[in-house]
Amino acid sequence: MIKVYVSSVIEAPADSVWAQIRDFNGLPKWTPFVAESRIEGGLAADKVGCVRSFRLKDGGVIREQLLTLSDYDFQCTYSILESPMGVENYVATLKLTPVTDGDRTFAEWWAEFDCAPEREGQLAQSIGQGVFQAGLDALKGLFRR
Amino acid sequence: MIRVTRSTLIDAPIERVWAVLRDFNSHTAWHPAVAESEIEGGDPPDQVGCVRRFTLRDGNLIREQLLTLSDPEHVSTYCILDATLPMRRYVATVQLKRVTDSDRTFWHWQSTFDVPRGREREFEHLVGVGVYEGGFEGLRRYLRRSLDLRPSGVAARPARIVGEIPSHGVIVERFGGPEVLRYQTLSAPAPGPGEVRIRQTAIGVNYIDVYVRAGHYRMLEPPAPLGMEAAGEVLDVGDGVAHLLPGDRVAYACPPPGAYVSVRTMAAHQVVVLPDHVDDETAAAVMLKGMTAEYLLHRTYRVRAGDTVLVHAAAGGVGLFLCQWAKALGAQVVGTVSSEDKARLARAHGCEAAIVTRDYRFADAVREATGGRGADVIFDGLGRAAAEENLEALALCGHWVSYGQATGPLEAIAAERLTDKSATLSRPVLFHYTAQRAALAEIAGRVFTALHDGVLHVDVHHRYPLAAAAEAHRDLEARRTTGPLLLLP
Numbered sequence: 001m002i003k004v005y006v007s008s009v010i011e012a013p014a015d016s017v018w019a020q021i022r023d024f025n026g027l028p029k030w031t032p033f034v035a036e037s038r039i040e041g042g043l044a045a046d047k048v049g050c051v052r053s054f055r056l057k058d059g060g061v062i063r064e065q066l067l068t069l070s071d072y073d074f075q076c077t078y079s080i081l082e083s084p085m086g087v088e089n090y091v092a093t094l095k096l097t098p099v100t101d102g103d104r105t106f107a108e109w110w111a112e113f114d115c116a117p118e119r120e121g122q123l124a125q126s127i128g129q130g131v132f133q134a135g136l137d138a139l140k141g142l143f144r145r
Numbered sequence: 146m147i148r149v150t151r152s153t154l155i156d157a158p159i160e161r162v163w164a165v166l167r168d169f170n171s172h173t174a175w176h177p178a179v180a181e182s183e184i185e186g187g188d189p190p191d192q193v194g195c196v197r198r199f200t201l202r203d204g205n206l207i208r209e210q211l212l213t214l215s216d217p218e219h220v221s222t223y224c225i226l227d228a229t230l231p232m233r234r235y236v237a238t239v240q241l242k243r244v245t246d247s248d249r250t251f252w253h254w255q256s257t258f259d260v261p262r263g264r265e266r267e268f269e270h271l272v273g274v275g276v277y278e279g280g281f282e283g284l285r286r287y288l289r290r291s292l293d294l295r296p297s298g299v300a301a302r303p304a305r306i307v308g309e310i311p312s313h314g315v316i317v318e319r320f321g322g323p324e325v326l327r328y329q330t331l332s333a334p335a336p337g338p339g340e341v342r343i344r345q346t347a348i349g350v351n352y353i354d355v356y357v358r359a360g361h362y363r364m365l366e367p368p369a370p371l372g373m374e375a376a377g378e379v380l381d382v383g384d385g386v387a388h389l390l391p392g393d394r395v396a397y398a399c400p401p402p403g404a405y406v407s408v409r410t411m412a413a414h415q416v417v418v419l420p421d422h423v424d425d426e427t428a429a430a431v432m433l434k435g436m437t438a439e440y441l442l443h444r445t446y447r448v449r450a451g452d453t454v455l456v457h458a459a460a461g462g463v464g465l466f467l468c469q470w471a472k473a474l475g476a477q478v479v480g481t482v483s484s485e486d487k488a489r490l491a492r493a494h495g496c497e498a499a500i501v502t503r504d505y506r507f508a509d510a511v512r513e514a515t516g517g518r519g520a521d522v523i524f525d526g527l528g529r530a531a532a533e534e535n536l537e538a539l540a541l542c543g544h545w546v547s548y549g550q551a552t553g554p555l556e557a558i559a560a561e562r563l564t565d566k567s568a569t570l571s572r573p574v575l576f577h578y579t580a581q582r583a584a585l586a587e588i589a590g591r592v593f594t595a596l597h598d599g600v601l602h603v604d605v606h607h608r609y610p611l612a613a614a615a616e617a618h619r620d621l622e623a624r625r626t627t628g629p630l631l632l633l634p
Contacts, residue, residue: 001418003390008246009154097253101153101281106242106251117583120388133246 217392314406320360372404450475
């Protein structure tokens, strides 16, 4: 089991940032790497258990299931059902915490998963930097003051 | 009930901020509202349960008790015991988190409490602004004075910028007996690329440490710290380390020596994360000895049901594991020990026939116990003194596995001596079997599973303060111990 943890500070109130990311079908709106996304079976995009199927700009298709969503804690978790990345038991959490000093947001994004040992370094890099950091950077750009 | 929450960002690495905040008595140094403070009874200021008694600059007196403190999670909680202020049921939490993309620290400070009706607003302001926001500014000033706070607008350095952390440990002053071990202050540098820094909680003592101390194995140049095995918690990691995170509980058994220390910076390659069911002391007791048993029984020789296995020093650290595991694999286990007490212990761990001998004469007894056939495999940590008897005690086509030399190095053995029985002689070393991370993970994983399933069971009877390492060595060499020995920093 390896863990990837990334955190950053976004210059906007937590409820504004949360409004953007609580939409489980909204990745194409704010990430630089997702081309299109849909929720399977016509479920609501904030319904725990719903599955998003999205296509990356590089062509890969990923299916992820929403496991928890808390508007109170500004936090959601999800797992990967199918992906071309070669990971197993992948569970990720995205969490926001208000920074009262300056009305900013502390954003954390982390995942735990299993993979072939020789791929750990490369996957930690591509998920930590290529997905999580890139996503947080995009949010920072969206809310630049 | 009032809830007050304040949070901020500090332009310094989390390790630096936590080093200050984890000290429950440090607030006199940095909090502008605190006049004087002391820990009652002289307890250490990071000991859960300790009480700080302090006066505020406005004259109020408060006693607060530390309820929890977690270094890996950078969180502490405390409560007010009594105060000259009308605050009741005050419980507060201080939580730090790392901002990974700018090497800053997120500081979250929250409390709940009750005050007399009508004074809520007054106290919410007192705590939120006077205590928490005032504290944030106070800590910034304090870090700025010690040059630990980056000027605003300056980008964080990408590498870890935390410096050395004080450590203490036991070094070999020169090669020799236990008297060459010296306890002294050391330091653990920030981890470089591929490295990890570990706050160690339990350290394993092994016979290999005796060989290294005596100079039989030239694995260090004195003066240098001794030790191959320990468990603890990850403080921080250098670039390129993907399998460890700060806060992970970990353990290792590997060269180079250097484990007899409280905080260690080392290559991360051989460090494994512990499952929840293996506590730190167990890990420090099983990493080297359990992994040794694993490779001896599954790799050097593959023990099968019905094999007759001879285990020397059957009540020793590795010996007890070999007995338990070989028995679970269906082998008939014969052992040698140096006393009746040790024989009882070995029998309780699966050794069917325990031969008591203090002069390394056992071949006749082994033949007797095996109906004249001898042992299919001998796991020999004794070395020189047992060599001739081992050849005697071996069955035809038997395998003599010499993995240690407690009585001195083996003398040269003519290859023809093996012909007498079509015998095989192996001279394996654990660290060759664990050199590849995939193999290490497999071997360690099998040991953890064996612990979980009850195949291996560890009782630690011998714990010493780290400073008493020489005493541990004396006891080990005098054959006064059974099972694993631990040093506690």
